[in-house]
Amino acid sequence: MRLSKGFFPTVKEVPSDAVIPSHQLMIRAGLMRQLAAGVFSFLPVGYAVMKKVMQIIREEMDAIGGQEFHLPALNPIELWEETDRVKAFGDIMFHVKNRAMVLAPTHEEVITSIAKNHVKSYKEMPQIWYQIQTKFRNEPRPKSGVLRGRQFTMKDSYSMDSSWQGLDKSYDLHAEAYKRIYTRCGLTFHIVGASSGAMGGSGSQEFMVESNAGEDNLAVCTETGYAANVEIASSLVPNAERFAVSEPIQEVHTPNCKSIDEVATYLKMPTNRCAKSLIFMNDKQPVLVLMLGNDQLNESKLQSVFGQDIRPAQADELLQLTGADAGSIGPVGVENKFTVVADLRLENANGLISGANKNDYHILNLDLQRDVKVQSYHDFRMVEEGEPTADGKGTLRIVKGIEVGHIFKLGTKYSVAMKANFLDEQGKENPVIMGSYGIGVERIVACHIEQHHDEFGIKWQKSIAPYDVHLICVNMNSDTVKKKSEELYAELRSRGIAVLFDDRADASAGFKFKDADLLGMPLHVIVGEKNLKNNEIELKDRNSNKRWTVSVDAIVGEVVKFVKE
RNA sequence: CGGGAAGUAGCUCAGCCCGGCUAGAGCGCUUGGUUUGGGACCAAGAAGUCGCAGGUUCGAAUCCUGUCUUCCCGACCA
Numbered sequence: 071m072r073l074s075k076g077f078f079p080t081v082k083e084v085p086s087d088a089v090i091p092s093h094q095l096m097i098r099a100g101l102m103r104q105l106a107a108g109v110f111s112f113l114p115v116g117y118a119v120m121k122k123v124m125q126i127i128r129e130e131m132d133a134i135g136g137q138e139f140h141l142p143a144l145n146p147i148e149l150w151e152e153t154d155r156v157k158a159f160g161d162i163m164f165h166v167k168n169r170a171m172v173l174a175p176t177h178e179e180v181i182t183s184i185a186k187n188h189v190k191s192y193k194e195m196p197q198i199w200y201q202i203q204t205k206f207r208n209e210p211r212p213k214s215g216v217l218r219g220r221q222f223t224m225k226d227s228y229s230m231d232s233s234w235q236g237l238d239k240s241y242d243l244h245a246e247a248y249k250r251i252y253t254r255c256g257l258t259f260h261i262v263g264a265s266s267g268a269m270g271g272s273g274s275q276e277f278m279v280e281s282n283a284g285e286d287n288l289a290v291c292t293e294t295g296y297a298a299n300v301e302i303a304s305s306l307v308p309n310a311e312r313f314a315v316s317e318p319i320q321e322v323h324t325p326n327c328k329s330i331d332e333v334a335t336y337l338k339m340p341t342n343r344c345a346k347s348l349i350f351m352n353d354k355q356p357v358l359v360l361m362l363g364n365d366q367l368n369e370s371k372l373q374s375v376f377g378q379d380i381r382p383a384q385a386d387e388l389l390q391l392t393g394a395d396a397g398s399i400g401p402v403g404v405e406n407k408f409t410v411v412a413d414l415r416l417e418n419a420n421g422l423i424s425g426a427n428k429n430d431y432h433i434l435n436l437d438l439q440r441d442v443k444v445q446s447y448h449d450f451r452m453v454e455e456g457e458p459t460a461d462g463k464g465t466l467r468i469v470k471g472i473e474v475g476h477i478f479k480l481g482t483k484y485s486v487a488m489k490a491n492f493l494d495e496q497g498k499e500n501p502v503i504m505g506s507y508g509i510g511v512e513r514i515v516a517c518h519i520e521q522h523h524d525e526f527g528i529k530w531q532k533s534i535a536p537y538d539v540h541l542i543c544v545n546m547n548s549d550t551v552k553k554k555s556e557e558l559y560a561e562l563r564s565r566g567i568a569v570l571f572d573d574r575a576d577a578s579a580g581f582k583f584k585d586a587d588l589l590g591m592p593l594h595v596i597v598g599e600k601n602l603k604n605n606e607i608e609l610k611d612r613n614s615n616k617r618w619t620v621s622v623d624a625i626v627g628e629v630v631k632f633v634k635e
Numbered sequence: 636c637g638g639g640a641a642g643u644a645g646c647u648c649a650g651c652c653c654g655g656c657u658a659g660a661g662c663g664c665u666u667g668g669u670u671u672g673g674g675a676c677c678a679a680g681a682a683g684u685c686g687c688a689g690g691u692u693c694g695a696a697u698c699c700u701g702u703c704u705u706c707c708c709g710a711c712c713a
Contacts, residue, residue: 082662082674083647087706107705159713176713210636210711218712285712476713508713545671580673587673598672608672 071537073572073585077114079103080585090283092519093215095528099588101515108212108220115589116515118536120223123255123514124202126533127225130251134243136198136227141180143204147172149179153487158378164206173206178484178506181228185502186490192232195492195502196240200227202511214283216512217472223511231503232492237479241273244477244507248277252474255514256531257521260471262288263298265370274478277509278471279517288471289453293464301370304449305457305466310342310362310419317421317435319402324432328397330364333423333432345412345422345436347399349383349391352376352409356383356391358401359450360412360424360438366452367413375411375448392427400424400433401442410442413450472520474513480504522613528590529613537570538633540591540612542582544598546575554622555597558607561626562595567633587612593632595625 079100087104088094096102101116112120128138147170150156156163156172164173174180181199189195205224212218229240245261252259257279264276276299278288289303290296298304327333334341341363348367350357357376361367372380385395391407392399401410401424416422420437438444455468485491485501494500515534522529530536539562543555559571570591572582579598586594594610601608606619609628620628 081646086641086647089707104705155713162712178713207712211707211709213707478713506713542672547671578671578673578675580671580675582674583672584674596672600672 071570073570074574076570078585078589079113080588082584088215090214090217090520091523092217092283092516095519095523095588096215096516099528099590102216106220108209108218110216110219110221110512115536119515119530119534120511122534122536123511124223124225126254127202127251127509127511130247130254131198131200131225131227134198134247135196136200139181139199139201141174141177141201141203143174143206145172145174145180146170149183153179153182153484155179162207162209164208175205175207176224176506176508177201177203177226178228178480178504179488182484182488182490182502182504185230185485185504186488189230189490189502190492192492192494195230195232196236197230198227198240198243199230200225200507214516216516217283218285219512222513225509225511227507229505229507231505232494232500234503237481237503237505241477241479241505244505245275248475248477248507248509251509252277252514254533255518256533257474257514257517259474260288260290260297262290262471263302264476265299265301265374274476276471276473277475277477279474279521280469281472281517281520282470283520284470284472286471286473288469289466290469291459291464291466294459294461296459296461296464296466300453300468301368302374303453303466304451304460305453306460306462307415307451307457309415309417310345310422312419313421316437316440319436319441320434321426321428321431322434323430324398325430327430327432334363337423337432337434339423343421343423345401345416345419345424345438347401347425349388349399349408350376350380351383351387352380356387356408358399358404358408358410360401360410360416360444361450362413362415362419365413365415366454367450368452371448371450375450394425394427394429398425398427398429398431400427400436401444402433402436403427405443410444411450412438412444412447414447415451417447472513472517473510474517475507475509477507478505480506523590524615526584527588530590530592531613532592532633535590535592537568537591539567539569539593539595539629540586540589541569541571541595542586542597543571543573544579544582544596546573548599551597551599551602554602554607558595558597558625562629565626565630567629593629595629 081098084094085097088097100113102110102112105111163175202225206221209218209220212220231237231240260278262276262278264274287300289298289300324333324336327336330341330344330346334344344363346361348359388396418439422436424433424436426433457466482501490502491499492502519528541559546552562569590612592612596608601619605622607625608617608619610617
């Protein structure tokens with residue numbers, strides 16, 4: 071493509087709305103333009119990259135036996151009522167106003183409806199069905215360009231198996247395919263254990279790109295290879311002590327002591343003798359959660375025990391239920407009102423300090439075996455930077471990550487809800503065992519730029535670059551330079567190389583170089599008078615920014631070698 | 636949904652506090668000329684309902700009210 075003829079709307083200024091590098095560069099290099107919050111138009115260069123990424127995805131999905139579908143984004147709302155997900159998605163799902171339809175945020179229901187009608191026997195499984203399609207989600211706050219949008223492209227696939235072992239196999243095939251996809255797209259990533267959230271199911275992993283622009287926090291350890299979303303991460307931290315003698319319970323005045331630190335300082339006790347009480351509402355049932363000292367409660371872990379609907383109690387509810395405000399709440403004397411649960415670090419501990427359910431009073435010598443009926447102990451704790459890994463062999467680092475893929479073992483949640491059953495070898499009816507696997511296509515593009523750019527622009531890796539080579543004719547007004555450039559353009563194209571040719575007569579050399587750096591093709595071929603006099607042409611590797619010259623005779627071979635290797 | 640910021644030419648912004656000639660700059664764009672190895676130069680030119688609606692005023696980009704949009708922080712996020 072000739073730059074003089076094509077649509078390459080590059081901009082010099084940093085767009086005022088864009089904050090992160092990938093967003094700025096996707097606008098500046100003319101990959102896309104914003105139409106509304108979280109909604110983007112992809113322009114030819116941007117779409118060229120999208121197509122490359124989608125092609126890699128298709129190849130790897132096909133390689134594990136995937137079959138490509140194209141499912142409707144417009145769905146009847148009744149379909150979503152079958153699985154009760156109209157409610158589960160709530161305001162996230164777009165509803166069509168003038169017909170009882172919704173815009174699909176994902177496709178489990180459509181897939182399951184097809185499976186229900188057509189997959190009737192164990193002999194017909196396993197199946198892997200996938201599509202690359204536009205998804206719609208009414209995100210409350212779109213942000214970071216394409217990273218959190220209201221309309222985006224997703225590769226979603228679904229596996230159907232007749233056994234749980236089969237599901238494991240389909241899941242593992244996807245995990246391996248995903249590793250190949252991200253690697254081929256030039257991304258370095260973590261695979262982390264994740265919470266399956268409202269998707270349900272028995273297990274899930276996320277593919278995460280480490281980036282300050284990320285919205286998720288990950289606990290990773292380079293020594294042991296441990297990596298988990300902090301939503302589920304655990305670490306090795308000692309439990310609270312159990313003393314041989316359990317002193318009698320005692321109420322003490324603790325004026326103006328709200329936080330654990332204030333209480334501990336006032337009472338001259340270490341914070342790890344304090345049991346912090348947090349109140350949640352599980353529907354109408356209040357739940358009191360005990361945490362040790364300054365440990366932060368991990369609400370995802372709480373949800374995995376009590377379900378998605380549990381929420382923090384409001385201040386007026388606290389007062390009404392306990393007679394005290396936050397900071398003075400404790401587990402003693404409220405057992406008949408509350409379900410009391412505690413973090414594992416507090417298991418059977420004694421000699422603890424807790425709130426007395428009376429403002430400005432705390433209780434000493436609390437014994438969780440003696441004084442409180444703790445219904446159960448769970449890991450509720452948020453891990454922190456620098457803690458040892460659960461096996462004690464490494465140290466956790468907390469980093470931010472962008473989720474570029476998520477794989478779930480769904481199990482039978484959808485097949486049971488929608489009665490997608492099959493007959494097994496014994497002629498017995500069973501629900502299909504499913505998995506669901508997603509990849510955000512735009513996120514791959516944005517993450518690639520986050521990982522491959524400099525102050526001047528993008529540095530496309532060869533696998534997904536929109537063009538292989540950026541050919542720059544430094545001066546179109548010089549006949550020799552122009553002639554050589556045109557020859558090269560024709561010759562390289564005849565060798566099957568995708569060439570972007572800067573043949574603009576009215577742009578200065580500097581202007582062309584800046585545009586080339588911004589657009590970021592892997593190899594720049596620079597034809598100018600200076601080098602042509604010595605029968606040479608200059609090359610620049612955009613990744614390393616190294617330049618070198620090659621004789622005119624050898625240039626085509628050199629370029630072909632660079633592109634193909 | 637809570638908190639903050641911003642909407643003025645295609646882009647980046649000034650002007651607004653303290654109302655007053657014909658609303659500005661740089662970049663980009665058009666025409667002509669000179670340039671051509673790191674976002675050139677000269678000359679001429681086109682380009683705006685100052686987000687929208689209402690109000691105050693002799694007079695509003697500027698003050699007031701409402702509203703829409705966008706961005707940032709938080710909440711939320713299968």
